[in-house]
Amino acid sequence: MEQQPKYYIVDSSLLPEVFLKVAQVNRNLQSGICRTIGEATQQVGLSRSAYYKYKDGIKPLFEAATHSIITFNLMVTDEAGVLSVILSVFARAGANILTINQSIPVNGQAAVTVAARTGEMNRPVEQMMSEILAIAGVSRMEILAKE
Template sequence: MVKPKYYLVERTLLPEVFQRVIEANEAIASGKAATASEAAKIAGLSRSAYYKYKDGVRPFFEATTDRIVTYHFMLHDQPGVLSSILGLMARSGANLLTVNQSIPMRGMASVTISARTGEMKYSSEELVHRAEAMEGVSKVEILASE
């Protein structure tokens, strides 16, 4: 069996059929559609196109569910900022595997955290948005997902 390869492509560069497959999958997940046929109709797809791509196309942050995800944070060198990030991750249900912090330079510290995401209460995307909104957080990004 050939091992699949994955590519990260910006959404607007994808053929419209892929975007519609994602829309159909979201209709099923949200309960707007009870069957694949209903979902395909809502998204403006043929059933055959939906079935062809339904398992191979999904949003990046959905693909980070039940995985090991490595997050990178740029934090202001202030007391309690790292603690707040760790608290956010604990509240989310992430299982922290590694935490690495650099020595702060020019008032900023680089922190890399790897976590298992299978038990998280919300998506990695939501975690990133919540972290970005916290005081003392300059930048948050996902470095890797395995």
């Protein structure tokens, strides 16, 4: 009987260097920075055998989120237009927004929860989140749940 794999979310600072290098090789191949596995492994200083050993077991959290519904929790300032700018970033990224909930502001801050389908996005979830965090009036953004 085949045992089901178990997955853990671990801060990258706690991972052995080999795992981080495998993730970098995957990014370099996917982005087109490197065209071959040999070129990519040489660039990051990793043996091809180590890459092949771990390549299928290491994926960034956001890559695993493709085709998922992700619920984001944000803290935003109570200013006209802030939520509109946030939603425009979701739209440009190709995220399909399913629900939006905003609390009544307290001390000039409101909690906003956005659930979105991420399968058709044209950029990584991590990049979209960075763009949203750069918006004036957004003080926090985190993933609350992933289905």
